[in-house]
Amino acid sequence: MIKLRRFLKGYKKEVIIGPLCKLFEAILELFVPLVMANIIDVGINELHDTEYVLRMGGVLVLLAATGLTSALFCQYFASKASQGAGTEIRRALFRHINSLSHAELDSLGTPSLITRITNDTNQVQQNIAMCIRLLTRAPFIIIGSLIMAMSINLRMSLIFFGAALLIALTLYIVMSRSVPLYAAVQKKLDKIGLISRENLSGNRVIRAFSKQNTEKARVDAATEDLTRTSVRVSKLSALLSPITYLVTDCAIIAIVWFGAVNVNAGGMKTGDIVALVSYMTQILLAMVVVANLVILMTKAGASAKRINEVFETKPSVAEINHDYISAKENTPKIEFRNVRFNYSSDGDDELSGISFTVKNGQTVGIIGGTGSGKSTLISLIPRFYDTSDGAVLVDGNDVRDYPFEQLRKKFGIVPQQSVLFSGTIRDNMKWQNPDASDEEINRALQIAQAAEFVDKLPNGLDSRVEQGGKNFSGGQRQRLCIARAIVSQPEILILDDSFSALDFATDAALRKALAENAKGTTVLIVTQRCSTIKNADLILVLSDGRLAGQGRHEELFERCEVYRDICLSQLSETEVAK
Numbered sequence: 001m002i003k004l005r006r007f008l009k010g011y012k013k014e015v016i017i018g019p020l021c022k023l024f025e026a027i028l029e030l031f032v033p034l035v036m037a038n039i040i041d042v043g044i045n046e047l048h049d050t051e052y053v054l055r056m057g058g059v060l061v062l063l064a065a066t067g068l069t070s071a072l073f074c075q076y077f078a079s080k081a082s083q084g085a086g087t088e089i090r091r092a093l094f095r096h097i098n099s100l101s102h103a104e105l106d107s108l109g110t111p112s113l114i115t116r117i118t119n120d121t122n123q124v125q126q127n128i129a130m131c132i133r134l135l136t137r138a139p140f141i142i143i144g145s146l147i148m149a150m151s152i153n154l155r156m157s158l159i160f161f162g163a164a165l166l167i168a169l170t171l172y173i174v175m176s177r178s179v180p181l182y183a184a185v186q187k188k189l190d191k192i193g194l195i196s197r198e199n200l201s202g203n204r205v206i207r208a209f210s211k212q213n214t215e216k217a218r219v220d221a222a223t224e225d226l227t228r229t230s231v232r233v234s235k236l237s238a239l240l241s242p243i244t245y246l247v248t249d250c251a252i253i254a255i256v257w258f259g260a261v262n263v264n265a266g267g268m269k270t271g272d273i274v275a276l277v278s279y280m281t282q283i284l285l286a287m288v289v290v291a292n293l294v295i296l297m298t299k300a301g302a303s304a305k306r307i308n309e310v311f312e313t314k315p316s317v318a319e320i321n322h323d324y325i326s327a328k329e330n331t332p333k334i335e336f337r338n339v340r341f342n343y344s345s346d347g348d349d350e351l352s353g354i355s356f357t358v359k360n361g362q363t364v365g366i367i368g369g370t371g372s373g374k375s376t377l378i379s380l381i382p383r384f385y386d387t388s389d390g391a392v393l394v395d396g397n398d399v400r401d402y403p404f405e406q407l408r409k410k411f412g413i414v415p416q417q418s419v420l421f422s423g424t425i426r427d428n429m430k431w432q433n434p435d436a437s438d439e440e441i442n443r444a445l446q447i448a449q450a451a452e453f454v455d456k457l458p459n460g461l462d463s464r465v466e467q468g469g470k471n472f473s474g475g476q477r478q479r480l481c482i483a484r485a486i487v488s489q490p491e492i493l494i495l496d497d498s499f500s501a502l503d504f505a506t507d508a509a510l511r512k513a514l515a516e517n518a519k520g521t522t523v524l525i526v527t528q529r530c531s532t533i534k535n536a537d538l539i540l541v542l543s544d545g546r547l548a549g550q551g552r553h554e555e556l557f558e559r560c561e562v563y564r565d566i567c568l569s570q571l572s573e574t575e576v577a578k
């Protein structure tokens with residue numbers, strides 16, 4: 001929690017004044033038993049004076065009203081500081097997560113990140129509010145009640161110390177056992193988040209494979225696991241109340257018993273007993289508050305640790321240079337120099353010994369079996385990952401020397417999975433260039449062969465896109481994603497298996513339109529289809545993370561066995577030669 005205190009910087013006033021208001025309320029509360037004792041001893045027993053009793057009653061009402069006003073102020077400051085800090089933590093987390101590279105996002109995991117932004121931040125936020133309201137008040141009430149009890153009768157106050165010690169011991173034993181379980185509960189919540197996410201997003205696949213029962217069993221197992229741990233924690237916490245009440249009740253009996261003996265002996269007044277019982281009750285309530293506060297702080301501590309884990313995760317792909325650099329003349333558009341890459345340093349290389357150059361405006365086809373490293377290779381060009389060895393150059397400069405914005409602006413990327421965002425088609429088309437005109441958008445839609453179905457929609461560019469684009473077919477989504485990438489006329493267009501959901505005629509029409517309309521653009525097409533890249537200026541053939549061959553179709557068909565096998569598995573000899 002301490003590490004997150006920076007988010008309270010803007011709320012110093014609230015953090016100081018809030019607890020002070022609560023302290024003021026606590027001081028007033030400590031006077032209540034004294035006034036009550038006075039009513040009994042002076043107003044009733046000594047003076048038999050109704051007016052005195054009413055006056056003192058008025059003092060009680062005044063104390064209560066002032067205390068309530070003070071508590072309301074504290075509540076206001078606590079809410080302001082906690083909501084404000086929570087909002088800033090969420091914003092900072094979101095900013096930081098966006099600065100992380102794909103490697104860190106992969107290892108932290110989306111469901112866990114969502115739980116950290118939502119549930120964990122809420123926990124911390126709630127803890128801030130409760131600490132402002134109760135962290136100073138509860139100990140103050142406990143210590144204040146003990147002092148007040150001592151001031152009434154020093155010997156009787158020993159009962160208070162004994163009871164307070166016993167309750168503190170109970171708290172310690174219960175907490176030391178339940179605290180580790182809270183961290184486990186958070187982890188199990190993460191797991192449920194992961195399963196729920198998979199189930200909701202993969203809902204259609206689950207139904208198609210009739211896997212509802214298996215998935216239900218998986219959800220049941222995860223929720224039962226969470227329930228078991230939560231019940232264990234609750235059982236431990238539930239012990240707190242009966243034990244503390246038992247100790248307090250015993251202490252109250254002792255106070256009444258010894259108090260009565262003292263009153264009979266003339267050493268104490270009846271009102272003192274009432275005041276002592278009242279202080280004992282205040283101690284009990286404050287102890288229960290401390291117990292709840294410790295539970296809350298434990299949970300918040302576990303949540304804060306998970307939030308800090310995200311903040312402490314440094315992006316492995318960091319921006320080294322923030323100044324724009326200019327393109328070097330007479331250099332290839334893209335160059336790979338003996339590139340080696342692996343996702344984790346202790347695993348096998350996903351790519352090794354990759355060297356090739358691509359000239360400006362060329363169309364490059366990247367082909368190979370599944371898992372051969374095609375997507376990995378292209379993800380190194382916009383620097384989604386850094387190479388483990390060797391260098392990737394764009395316009396003659398190492399990609400690591402570019403500011404992120406300058407580098408990424410060069411690209412139009414169509415990822416393997418077509419991702420659209422909720423909004424209108426126009427909103428989605430303006431992702432890279434918010435100033436894109438309708439004319440530019442329509443041109444991109446035409447090249448991507450998407451204009452035919454967009455024009456038929458009643459609202460055209462203003463048609464709604466549901467979350468993930470699920471109101472469009474797979475092929476339509478792909479074409480919209482391609483259009484989005486070409487609206488801003490990027491220098492380099494990367495199409496990662498982006499024609500997979502298109503029929504052969506649309507695939508061919510799209511490539512023809514691209515060749516005619518995007519002449520200066522360097523196009524990289526990752527595909528499994530030989531026909532898609534047959535006419536490319538350069539074809540890279542990948543096999544097990546290595547370059548099995550590079551060149552044009554005819555020469556590769558002659559020389560490269562892997563390429564020939566791929567082509568012949570898809571096309572006849574005549575089609576290959578066409």
Ligand SMILES: Nc1ncnc2c1ncn2[C@@H]1O[C@H](COP(=O)(O)OP(=O)(O)OP(=O)(O)O)[C@@H](O)[C@H]1O
Nearest residue numbers: 106343350368369370371372373374375376377497
């Ligand atoms: N984020 C990741 N973390 C760890 N390993 C990964 C990751 N992405 C891919 N890999 C591994 O890297 C290898 C190459 O994967 P890649 O996605 O580049 O292949 P591909 O040729 O594009 O396959 P496909 O044609 O099936 O999309 C595979 O063995 C895969 O398991």
